[in-house]
Every structure is written in C-alpha cells, then in structure tokens.
Amino acid sequence: MLLRNYINSLLIVITLIFSSVLTAQNIDFNNGKKYTIGDIVVTGDTNFSPQTVVAYSGLTKGETIIIPGEEISNAIKKLWNTNLFSSIDIYLTKVVQDSAYLEINLIDLPELNDVKIQGVKKSKIDAIKKENKLDKGAKVTENLITTTRNYLTNKYKKEGYLNTKVTVNTTAVTDSIQKSRVNMLVYIDKGDKVKIDEINFIGNDKLSDKKLRKAMKNTKQKNPIRILKRSKFIRADFKEDLVSVIDKYKENGYRDARIITDTIIINDIGTINLDIKLEEGEQYKFGKITFVGNSVYTDQYLHSILRIKEGATYNGVELRKRIADDTKPDAIDLTNLYQNNGYLFSTINPVEVSADGNVIDMEIRISEGKPAYFNTVSVTGNDKTNDHVIYRELRTKPGQLYSKSNVIRTIRELGQLGFFDAQQLTPNIKNPNPNEGTVDIEYQVVERGSSQIELQGGYGGGGFIGTLGLSFSNFAIKDLFKKEAYKPIPMGDGQNLALRLQASRFFQTYSFSFAEPWLGGKRPTQLSTSISHTKQFLYNPQTRNADKSRRFNITGISFGLAKRLREPDDYFTLSQAVSFQHYNLKNYNTGLFTFGNGFSNNLSYTVGLSRNNLYTDPIFPEGGSSFSVSAKLSLPYSVFNDTDYKALKDERDSLDPTVAADFARIGEIDQERYKWLEFYKVKFKGDWYTRIVDKLILKSGLEFGFLGAYNNDRGVIPFERFFLGGDGLGNYSLDGREVIQLRGYPNQSLSSQDGGTIYNKFSLELRYPITLGAQAKIYGLTFIEGGASYDEFRDYNPFTLSRSAGFGIRIFMPAFGLLGIDFGHGFDALPGETQKNGWETHFIIGQQF
Incomplete structure (x- = not known):
C-alpha cells in the first residue's frame, strides 16, 4: 500500500512538472484522481505575498480538484498571464488520505531599473523609450526585449537604413533592495543609408524604362542633378511605387500587366540595384459603355460626365477617377454628381461584361437609392x-x-x-x-487663438522705433461693458478690432479699425471703419534730432461695405469704400513737396471686385485662387472749379527753381494744384495655388498697378504712388504710398525717389510644410520673382524686370501672427548702378506672400 501511494505521488509530481512546461498543449485529464486541497504554500524568489499568489492562481484551500487535471493547468496559465514571473512550477508535496498539499514555486520577472540607448541622437531617446514602453519599473520579459529589438530594426529600415542592427543587453542590479532589477542597454547601429544605384525593368517592351521610373514617385535611382528626391531605399515607398508602375500600364491600356518578381541586389559598394520583372499583357480599348439603373439622369448626361468614348485606349485609373476621384473632394465625377444632388446612398460600380478582341464592353451599374435630407x-x-x-x-x-x-x-x-x-x-x-x-x-472644430499682439522695437530711420499693436479677430463689441465677458477680452462674435501705436523721435502713428462681417446678421455684408493719425517731424542735421515745430500731419478716416455676391458665383465679393485724408504741412520744406506750408485733401471712392476660393487653411492654402481688381477715384475737380490748369502749368514750366522767388512761386502753384487731390488708381492682383505632389504647393502670382490723372495739365499727383522692392513692410506712410514687396533688393530701391505711377510684378513660389499643428504652422519656401516700376506710361515695358530668387521660412503662431525670414538674390543692378545687387536678408512680420 505504501509503495503504491509513493509511486502514485511520484507520478503526480512528474505530471505536474511536465504540465508546467507544456501549459499550451491539450492534456487528457480523464485518468486523474480527485483530491481535496489541504494547503497551498508559496516558495521561490518572489516579492508577492502568498495570499496574492494563491489568489492569482485561482486555487483555494478545501477545493476539490483532479490531479492531474484541468484545475492545475489553468492555475499555471493564470499565473503566466499576469506577466509577472519568469518561472512557475506547481508541486504536489504530499498526500494524506484524500488531501493534496501543493507548493507553488515562483521566480519574479526582473523590473527595469535604468535604460541607456546608444547610437542615436539624444533628442530621439525619450521618444524611443515612450514608443517601446521602457519605463522604470516595467517587467522585463523576453517579449519586451524581442519587441523592442524588432521595432527599432524595422523603424530604421523603413527610413532607408537596411543594414540596421539592434542589440539589447540586460545586467542585474545588486543593491539592498530585495526586488530583482536589471539595467538595459540598447545599442542601435543604423549603418549608412542604402542608396539605389540602378532600377532595372525586365520584360517591358511597350513602356520604356524612363517612363516607368518616372511613375515611381518616391523610389529613385542615383542622379547627381536631382535635389528634391534622393535615391534612398524605403520598403514601404517601394511597394507603393510598384502599384504606381502597374497603374501606369493601366493608364495606357494594359489592364493585365503585373509584376512577376521584384529583387534587391546588394552591390559591393554599399548600394543596391532593383530588378523588376514585368508581364505587360495586351493593350485593350474601351468598347460600348452602358448605364444600368439610372433614372435621375439620362445616359447622355452621364456620358458627358464620364467623358470616355468608345474606341479610346483603356485606362483603368482614369475610369476609376471619373467614377469617384478620391484625390479631389470636389472633382467632376459620377459619384459627386449624385452626392451633390442628395443621393448620399447611391452606389456606382463598373462591371466588364465583355472583352472580345481586346475590346472591353462595360456596364456602369447604378443604385440611386432615396434622396437624403x-x-x-x-x-x-x-x-x-x-x-x-x-x-x-x-x-x-x-x-x-x-x-x-x-x-x-x-x-x-x-x-x-x-x-x-x-x-x-x-x-x-x-x-x-x-x-x-x-x-x-x-x-x-478645434479653436485656436484668434488674437495677436505686436510688441517690437528696432533701430531705423536714425532712431529707435517702438510698436505696440493689438489685433482681435473674434471680438464681441456688444459685451464691451460686461465685466464677466473679459476673459481676457470680450470674444465670440467674429468681429475684427485692431489698435496700433508706433513712435520714434521722428514720427508717431496711431490707428484704430473695426469690422463687422455680418451687418444686420442676415447676409454676409461687412461694415468696416478706420481712423488714423500720423505726425512726421523734420530732421535737424545740426542737432541730429527732430524739430517738432516743423511737421507734416496726416489725419484719415474711412468707411467701407463689402457684400458677398451670388452671381457669377458666391465666391465673389463687391466692396466699396469712401475715405478722406487731410495732409497738413507746417514749415516742412523737403524735396518731397515744393511747398512747406499748406495742406492737401484726398477724398476718394474705392470700388473693388474680388474672388476667393482658396482651400480651407488660410495660412497654408493647398489649392484654389484669389484675385482682386479695384479702382480708387477722386472727384474730377478740374472740370468744375474754374481753375486754368494749363496756364498754371505753363507758368510753372517757365520758372527757374534755382531762383528763390521762382521756387516760392512754384510752391504756390503746387499748393493750388494739390489742394484737392485729383486722380484715379487701378490695381489688379491674382494668386493661384496648385498642388504639385503630396503637400508641395506652387503659388503663382501677378500684380499690376496704375496711377493716372484726369487732366494732363494738372498732372499726376505726388501722393498714392508705388514704391517697389524689399520686404514690403512700411513703418509708416506719409503720402498714401503703397510699398510693393520684391525680395532680393533693398526696400523701395526699385522706384524713383518720388515713386512710380505704374508697376507690375510676377512671382512663383514653392512651399512645403514642416508642421501644420494647431500651436504653430511652419513651412519652407523657395521663390523666383521679377518686377519693375515706371514713372510714366510711355516708359512701361512688362518684359524689362528686376529679377530675383531665394528661399525662406514662415512660422505662424496664433498669438503673434506670421513671422519669417527670406534670403533673396537680386540678379539685376539697382537704378543708377552697374553691378547686380546680390544677396539681401528680409525679415517678414505679419505678411503673407
């Protein structure tokens, strides 16, 4: 009897040990014997309390179990599933009658104490730890080590480092703490990026290697003159480009084309070749295309949208786009035709019904469904x-x-x-x-800051210039007197309010503007108003200071209405404005005016037509266009004020400005000529945004401006002129001048001293975003542009331009607006010089180009 019990106990222990190793296998428990658990003890190298371990196992004292049986196997599985232990054994220590006494022997998994990562930049280490969950206290399992190694290896292979090797080593920590802990060292050897020496196509007779390589947008072979796309190998991009190769065949009628093999050949010089073996198949053409299931639109109308004729070369890619173009949400395709007219639940499926003689007859099967509201x-x-x-x-x-x-x-x-x-x-x-x-x-929606603060100081014009500007583009003027609305300012009604103060020793500028975009709240009609005042003090060359007794003041006010139109479409806006500026000179004798005491008034009406259908993001538009044409007109005073301007002109031409008396008389004549400014001013500006590839955007621009006179005897006024060149920023505007940006040249250097009466400008700019996050939008750019300014229309030549090219960066932060820096190279000489201008640095604040 004793011998039999001993043999049975020994067999049970052997079975339990065996089952602890093979917990994932199915075991036949039909031959087990029932026991009542007498007691459970926990041994081994573990910091968990026995009560916790027993609770994890699911076994309880007094429970009836079968040994060997499913209960012991399940206990081991439950303990393994905690991911807390590196070793688990359950022993049957003794059997007393029908009672079994069990021992659970455990070894805890070590905890992670410290991680060191070598082989990458310090700035990348925290991200690697976070991505792989290498936190202090984490249990170090074989799975954690393997997953970390594989993740990092694949990560850098995707970036073109095909020879990446990652090693993960752990060392035990010896200290007074009882827990088992280890330090981890992760060493990443990325090696060099693998470049593609050659891309070879095998089996292509219909399409050339050059055409197929061009279809591969991201995978390129080495080419010393290529800048934008380098020849590194990234597997994910390569797989995507293989699809593009087949799409190129489908575009040319070879719908059965397929890639048989793609092989990477490693060269001795550390580069690779890509061999792509193709089967082109036969070229197909479109046969008859019939529509089935359409009741809303006629076959003829659907054919006009599909725009594929019988006998055309089969193009599966274009067919897919004409049915549903996923790359353009507003594309002219069949799906949008239905969905733009209420048929949200419609489905459109092209089905090939015949392919005899390489001619494919198709049915476009349409299920229109109910209109959706x-x-x-x-x-x-x-x-x-x-x-x-x-x-x-x-x-x-x-x-x-x-x-x-x-x-x-x-x-x-x-x-x-x-x-x-x-x-x-x-x-x-x-x-x-x-x-x-x-x-x-x-x-x-996700709200972002819509208020901007401009606080800057700098040295210019012979002294320090300080600027304080506040711009609130989501203001709520109705809450102006509600204390609880100041958080920190009343906001939420979409109104625009701006205050700006700028001062130096030589000038002071104050301006206020307000705009309500929905006057009355029913239609998008914008009411805008602005008030400004500028003081300019004459420079005293003896004291090198401002003489405040000699000044030139400008006070202005304007009111405008802009209404969104419905025709030709509702992207158009008609704007109108009335403005008045009063120019007052007191003992202000400079080369700018021939009179030092006196005044001029500028009462004008401006009418403009604009169209803006730029895509969603106004900071980084990815498509669309905007243009505006405007005319600024004064009253034709010379028609009704009974002044003989021809006689005044003849008298002025007869005077000698070097004679003091004659110069004084010239000033009197000009005071009479410019008491009320008479002019007309026409401007055009257009910008077009085109997606080249991905988020690479081409912005093309055109500008034109002309300042003319109703009465040639009265002449073109010395105000309202164009000054071309530089960053386009004007600290202050004394005479209504417009500063036109043209990078690569000093500010206002491409116009004569008195400014031009006509200008044109052409520009191309490539933009690519670095980040378009909510907190900051950053994009880089390169540009080429050209422009010119002319004093008279007879000098105008649109092909004689000052040319430039360069690069820059823009950063937009909601609180500060648009900031940037450009480096422009002027290829032409400044007026009066013979050498090209060369490089100029421009700082951009608050402008968009």
Whole structure:
C-alpha cells in the first residue's frame, strides 16, 4: 500500500512538472484522481505575498480538484498571464488520505531599473523609450526585449537604413533592495543609408524604362542633378511605387500587366540595384459603355460626365477617377454628381461584361437609392466662438437636401474664419438611414487663438522705433461693458478690432479699425471703419534730432461695405469704400513737396471686385485662387472749379527753381494744384495655388498697378504712388504710398525717389510644410520673382524686370501672427548702378506672400 501511494505521488509530481512546461498543449485529464486541497504554500524568489499568489492562481484551500487535471493547468496559465514571473512550477508535496498539499514555486520577472540607448541622437531617446514602453519599473520579459529589438530594426529600415542592427543587453542590479532589477542597454547601429544605384525593368517592351521610373514617385535611382528626391531605399515607398508602375500600364491600356518578381541586389559598394520583372499583357480599348439603373439622369448626361468614348485606349485609373476621384473632394465625377444632388446612398460600380478582341464592353451599374435630407446639423468644440457665428457660415441646414459640395464648402468657410485649426476641421456623418432618407451631420472644430499682439522695437530711420499693436479677430463689441465677458477680452462674435501705436523721435502713428462681417446678421455684408493719425517731424542735421515745430500731419478716416455676391458665383465679393485724408504741412520744406506750408485733401471712392476660393487653411492654402481688381477715384475737380490748369502749368514750366522767388512761386502753384487731390488708381492682383505632389504647393502670382490723372495739365499727383522692392513692410506712410514687396533688393530701391505711377510684378513660389499643428504652422519656401516700376506710361515695358530668387521660412503662431525670414538674390543692378545687387536678408512680420 505504501509503495503504491509513493509511486502514485511520484507520478503526480512528474505530471505536474511536465504540465508546467507544456501549459499550451491539450492534456487528457480523464485518468486523474480527485483530491481535496489541504494547503497551498508559496516558495521561490518572489516579492508577492502568498495570499496574492494563491489568489492569482485561482486555487483555494478545501477545493476539490483532479490531479492531474484541468484545475492545475489553468492555475499555471493564470499565473503566466499576469506577466509577472519568469518561472512557475506547481508541486504536489504530499498526500494524506484524500488531501493534496501543493507548493507553488515562483521566480519574479526582473523590473527595469535604468535604460541607456546608444547610437542615436539624444533628442530621439525619450521618444524611443515612450514608443517601446521602457519605463522604470516595467517587467522585463523576453517579449519586451524581442519587441523592442524588432521595432527599432524595422523603424530604421523603413527610413532607408537596411543594414540596421539592434542589440539589447540586460545586467542585474545588486543593491539592498530585495526586488530583482536589471539595467538595459540598447545599442542601435543604423549603418549608412542604402542608396539605389540602378532600377532595372525586365520584360517591358511597350513602356520604356524612363517612363516607368518616372511613375515611381518616391523610389529613385542615383542622379547627381536631382535635389528634391534622393535615391534612398524605403520598403514601404517601394511597394507603393510598384502599384504606381502597374497603374501606369493601366493608364495606357494594359489592364493585365503585373509584376512577376521584384529583387534587391546588394552591390559591393554599399548600394543596391532593383530588378523588376514585368508581364505587360495586351493593350485593350474601351468598347460600348452602358448605364444600368439610372433614372435621375439620362445616359447622355452621364456620358458627358464620364467623358470616355468608345474606341479610346483603356485606362483603368482614369475610369476609376471619373467614377469617384478620391484625390479631389470636389472633382467632376459620377459619384459627386449624385452626392451633390442628395443621393448620399447611391452606389456606382463598373462591371466588364465583355472583352472580345481586346475590346472591353462595360456596364456602369447604378443604385440611386432615396434622396437624403439633413435631419440634425450640429457643431461641437467651440468654447469661445458663439454658435450664431458658426451657424451663419453653414451651407447645410436641417431639412435641406444632402449635398457633398455644401459640406466641403462649409469646411472651407469655417477654415477661412481663422478662429479654428483648419487642419482639424472634421465633418462627421452620423445616423445615415437609407430607408427614411435622413442623415445627421456634426462639424467638429478645434479653436485656436484668434488674437495677436505686436510688441517690437528696432533701430531705423536714425532712431529707435517702438510698436505696440493689438489685433482681435473674434471680438464681441456688444459685451464691451460686461465685466464677466473679459476673459481676457470680450470674444465670440467674429468681429475684427485692431489698435496700433508706433513712435520714434521722428514720427508717431496711431490707428484704430473695426469690422463687422455680418451687418444686420442676415447676409454676409461687412461694415468696416478706420481712423488714423500720423505726425512726421523734420530732421535737424545740426542737432541730429527732430524739430517738432516743423511737421507734416496726416489725419484719415474711412468707411467701407463689402457684400458677398451670388452671381457669377458666391465666391465673389463687391466692396466699396469712401475715405478722406487731410495732409497738413507746417514749415516742412523737403524735396518731397515744393511747398512747406499748406495742406492737401484726398477724398476718394474705392470700388473693388474680388474672388476667393482658396482651400480651407488660410495660412497654408493647398489649392484654389484669389484675385482682386479695384479702382480708387477722386472727384474730377478740374472740370468744375474754374481753375486754368494749363496756364498754371505753363507758368510753372517757365520758372527757374534755382531762383528763390521762382521756387516760392512754384510752391504756390503746387499748393493750388494739390489742394484737392485729383486722380484715379487701378490695381489688379491674382494668386493661384496648385498642388504639385503630396503637400508641395506652387503659388503663382501677378500684380499690376496704375496711377493716372484726369487732366494732363494738372498732372499726376505726388501722393498714392508705388514704391517697389524689399520686404514690403512700411513703418509708416506719409503720402498714401503703397510699398510693393520684391525680395532680393533693398526696400523701395526699385522706384524713383518720388515713386512710380505704374508697376507690375510676377512671382512663383514653392512651399512645403514642416508642421501644420494647431500651436504653430511652419513651412519652407523657395521663390523666383521679377518686377519693375515706371514713372510714366510711355516708359512701361512688362518684359524689362528686376529679377530675383531665394528661399525662406514662415512660422505662424496664433498669438503673434506670421513671422519669417527670406534670403533673396537680386540678379539685376539697382537704378543708377552697374553691378547686380546680390544677396539681401528680409525679415517678414505679419505678411503673407
């Protein structure tokens, strides 16, 4: 009997040990024997209390179990699943009658004490620790080590480091703490980036190697003259480019083209070759294309949208785009045709019904479904901006027929407000109900700072210049006298308010402006007003200071209305403004005017037509265009003021300005000529944004301006002129001048001393974003541009330009606006010089080009 019990106990222990090693296998428990657990003890190298361990195991004292059996196996599994132990054994220590006494022997997994990462920049270490969860106190499992090694190896291989090797070593920590702890050393050997020496295609007769390589947008072979795309190998990009190669064949009618193999050949010089073996197949053409299931639109109309004719070379890529172009949300395709007219639940599927003689007949099968109507329209995320400011911009209303184009337009309008992060504007379609024909939509917005502070100081014009500017683009003037609304200022009604003070020893400028974009609250009609006052003091060369008894003051006020039009489309805006400036000179004799005492008045009317359909983000538009044409007109005073300006002109021409008496008389004549300014001014500006690839954007621009006179005897006024060159920033404007930016040349250096009456400018700029985050938008740019300024129209030649090229960077932060720096190289000489201008550095504040 004793011998039999001993043998049984020995067999149970052997079985338990065996089961602890093979816990993942299925074991036949039919031959076990029932026991009552007499006691459970916990041994081994563990810091967990016995009660905790037993609780983890699921075994309890007094429980009836089968040994060997499923209960012991499950206990071991539960302990393994905690990921707390490196070794788990359960022993049957003794059997007393029907009672079994168990021992759970454990060894804790070591905890991570410290991690050192070598082989990468210090700035990358924290991110690596976070990505791999290498936190102090983490349990160091074999899985953690393996996962870390594999993650880092794959990470750098994706970046072109194909020879990356990662080693992970652990060493035990010996100290007074009882816990098992280890230090980890992760060494990353990235090696050199693997460059592609050659990309070879095998089996291509129909399309040339050059054409196929061009189709691969991201994977390029070595070329010393290529700048934008380098020849590094990244596997994910390569796989994507293989799809582009097949798409190129499909565009040319070879719908059966396929890649048989793609092989990487490692060269001795540390580069690789890519061999791509192809099977081109036969070229196909489109046969008959018929529409099935359409009742809303006729076959003829659908064919006009599809724009594919029978007999054309088969192009599977273009066919897919004509049905649904995923790259352009506002594309002219069949899906948008239906979805822009309410058929949200429509489906369109092209089906090949015949391919005889390499001619493919197709059916475009359409399931139109019910028209969908908006049930509820809501906005979330606006904590500062009042609901009515957002809802008045929405093109989607409850009960309105669903239109995808209206959803896209709404996103654009919300982005153009400037109150929200344009990159995070999201329309969420909710609760679509094809049976009822209803759908809900929620616009999710993320607010960003819409107020800007300008506080700067600098040296210029012979002295220190200080500027304080406050700009609030989401102001609420109705809450101006509500104490609780100041957080820190009244906000939320979408109004614009700006204050600006600028001063130095030689001038002072004060300005205030206010704009209400929805006058009356029913239509987008903007009311704007501004008031400004400038004081200019004459420089005293003896004291090198300002003589405040000799001054030139300008006081101005303007009122404007801008109304969004419905025709030709509602991207157009008609604006009108009336402005008045009073110029007052007191003992202010300079070369700018022939009279030192006197005044001039400028009462003018400005009318402008503009169209702006730029894409959502106003800081970094990725498409669209904007243009404006305007005319600024004064009254033709010479028609009705009975002044003989020809006689005055003849008298002025007969005088000698070097004779004091004659010069004084010239001043009197000019005071009479410029008492009320008479002129007309026409300007045009257009900008177009085109996506080249990814987020590489080409901005092309054109500008033109002309200042003319109604009466040639009265002449063109010395005010309102154009000054070309430099960064385009004007600290102050004494005479209504317009400063036109043209980088690569000093400020205002490309116009004559009195300014030009006509100018033109052409520009091309490539932009690519570094980040478009909510806190800061940063993008780099390169540019080429040219322009010229002319004193008279007879000198105008649009092809005689001062040319420049360069590069720069822009940083937009909500609190400070747009900041940047440009380095421009002027290829032509300044007026009066013979050597090209060369490099200029321009600091950009608050401008967008």
